[in-house]
Amino acid sequence: MPRPLSFREIEAFRAVMLTGTTTAAAAMLHTTQPSVSRLLSQMQAAAELKLFDIDKGRLRPTQEARTLFESVQNHFQGLARIEQDVAALRKSGTGMLRVGCTPSLGLGVLPAVVGQFSGRHADIHLNVQTVGAHALRDGLLTGQYDLVLSTSPLDHPQFDVRIMHRSHAVCVMHPEHPLSRRPALHVRDLAGQSLITLNADDPLHVALSESMRRVGAEPAATIETTYSGTICTMAAQGTGIGIVNQYVANVFAHALRVVPLSPRCAVDVCMAFSGHWAPSAIAEEFAALVAAHFRTLRPVSNA
Structure with missing residues (x-):
């Protein structure tokens, strides 16, 4: 009755298929030629398949052996890929x-x-x-x-x-804006100004609106947009005063006047x-x- 093949038997079979002889396979596996021959014999008996015949003293794989070798190679290639992945993980985490x-x-x-x-x-x-x-x-x-x-x-x-x-929200504006020389701005100073803000559901917009409501400051006009970078670009064109976080303001500081705002809106x-x-x-x-x-x-x- 057939039994499962052992890994050593499969390894010996693969080595013989790759090298062509049991002697070369033994050298590849760092074992002896009789050990490889014994493993091949055990494998054929366990599988109940003829995997090799002998012609003029040389092993010749049968068609069954060639078919089996394809499956064995796929298995070993998978093992090789696992080893590569392990090496990559050792070197750099996930890669x-x-x-x-x-x-x-x-x-x-x-x-x-x-x-x-x-x-x-x-x-x-x-x-x-x-x-x-x-x-x-x-x-x-x-x-x-x-x-x-x-x-x-x-x-x-x-x-x-x-x-x-x-950090805290800041005001950005064109360097020639009438309020640009102020060292800081209060939300009261935004009354009557054209403001460029993030969309109404953004936490920064909500905090700014609440702060202005408390002091009764109404802007002359408001432009809403999705991106802080867009706000800075518009402010640099003189469109109005933008309210953004410090991080993006630093990127555009060469083209803008950046001024602190109070009361502070935390970011x-x-x-x-x-x-x-x-x-x-x-x-x-x-x-x-x-x-x-x-x-x-x-x-x-x-x-």
Whole structure:
């Protein structure tokens, strides 16, 4: 009755198929020729198949042997791929890091961090996507990202959330704007001004609107848009006063006047990992670089 083949028998069979002789197969496996011959004999008996015949002293594989060899090769190629993956994991964690972030952080924070990370790990494939907060939540839940960064809250019971940095909203405007020489602006100063803000459901817009409502400040006009970078570009054209976070304001500071705003509207940068998976070593290293970058940032001064 046929029995399952042992790994040693399959290994000996493969070595003979690759080298052509039991002697060469023995050298490949670092064993003896009689040991290989014995394993082949045991394998044929166990499989109840004739795998070789002998012609003028040489082994000749049968058609059954050639068919079986294809399956054996696929198996060993799979093992080789596993070994390659293990080696890659030893060297660099997963070999890939997928990061999601809100657009303002993609402009104002990640370029410096990615530059540092890539300098250390040129062999790691890094995928960075800039999307809105809702897409970040969905992507982290579905395994699309290894970690995400957001200026909007990322509260979810399945997330491991870390507050990486706190800054405050600033006003950006054309250098020749009538209010550009002020060292700081109060929300009362925004009354009668043309404002460029994020969309009405953005936490920063909500905080600004509430602060202006308390003091009865009404803008002359409001332009809403999705991206802080767009706000800065419009403000640089003299369209109005933009309200953005410090990170993106720093990117456009060469073309804008950046002024602190009071009362302060807090902007927290959250980093989140999936609570279902332990972060990889490279994800933790990336997070450490993000934290180090934030430690170098200085708040916009009132001076």
